[in-house]
Amino acid sequence: MKINPKYLHSVETLARVQNFRVAAEILCISQPALSKQIKNVEETYDIELFIRDNQGATLSDTGKLIIDEIIALNRHIQKTNDHILSVAQNHFASLSIGFGKSSNDFLPGYIREFKNKYNNISISLSDICSFEQEEQLLSGSLDIGFMRQPKSKILHSIPVSSDEFVLAVSKDLYTEDQIDFYLENFNLLMMSNHSKSMMNIKTMALLKNRSHNITNIFADIQTIITLILSNAGVAILPKKSILGIYDAIKLIPFAEDTCWDIHMTWNPARTSKSVDLFIEYVQAASIKVGAAAE
Numbered sequence: 348m349k350i351n352p353k354y355l356h357s358v359e360t361l362a363r364v365q366n367f368r369v370a371a372e373i374l375c376i377s378q379p380a381l382s383k384q385i386k387n388v389e390e391t392y393d394i395e396l397f398i399r400d401n402q403g404a405t406l407s408d409t410g411k412l413i414i415d416e417i418i419a420l421n422r423h424i425q426k427t428n429d430h431i432l433s434v435a436q437n438h439f440a441s442l443s444i445g446f447g448k449s450s451n452d453f454l455p456g457y458i459r460e461f462k463n464k465y466n467n468i469s470i471s472l473s474d475i476c477s478f479e480q481e482e483q484l485l486s487g488s489l490d491i492g493f494m495r496q497p498k499s500k501i502l503h504s505i506p507v508s509s510d511e512f513v514l515a516v517s518k519d520l521y522t523e524d525q526i527d528f529y530l531e532n533f534n535l536l537m538m539s540n541h542s543k544s545m546m547n548i549k550t551m552a553l554l555k556n557r558s559h560n561i562t563n564i565f566a567d568i569q570t571i572i573t574l575i576l577s578n579a580g581v582a583i584l585p586k587k588s589i590l591g592i593y594d595a596i597k598l599i600p601f602a603e604d605t606c607w608d609i610h611m612t613w614n615p616a617r618t619s620k621s622v623d624l625f626i627e628y629v630q631a632a633s634i635k636v637g638a639a640a641e
Contacts, residue, residue, distance in 0.1 A: 350391050352424050354384040355417050358396060361385060362414050366403040423488040429469065440619040441469040443490045445480040448568055448588035449510035449609050450493040461628050468621050477545055484614045490622050492612040495545055504610035507633050512549060512605035513586045513598040517578050521597040530559040534580030536571045537561055550583045553601065
């Protein structure tokens, strides 16, 4: 490796906050030291990572092309470090678990009960979408994912829950349950478009042959929810991302079936004792939940 991994962490931090002073404070180093680290990376590969001006530092076009790989490598380095420490301390590897908003109703309980049973296994959680979970499961930077059924045949999965799409409307704007009325008369707030995002793919399928007006595109569900609450528009969202949390939002179901299964997913080529224990626990807990529902 041509570069110090610590410098890559500095690159990620500066890319996130876009300010040398703030990044240096987060990293607990001086601004000159941070500038030297960034310059070292740029000179090593003969590239320009950041555009510097009086406002701070923003990623260059080249920086934008490689920042995702740098972030992924940083996550893997941290996971490797945590794994080694966990094994050294208690012979159990740490767990890295990915999830989406549709897991909010069941995953916290699973984590809590599992930790009560195995309190010497540390767990880190990442709120990321399904296609990113799949990529990280394949690369090894994630141990377990709670996501849509994976496309890769390498990964194993079992269904543990389900969710559905609904139209989310502020109760201030709500007058009827006709979805087409809201799509025709209000801004449709959508996540940033990504060709791999199944949420966007399914949303566009629901919009086919429907009049609609997409005028705002945002980075995350929380931002969209905030805008719904301020009457800035409506949105097509997973029901469980809102249900029981925001009383001021009305959820309107679609006439067509919009349900999908949520799978616990893992890579059988990258398991550990901790992963096996968590899979066994969730499988047993899911059976109990299913039996209770019957």
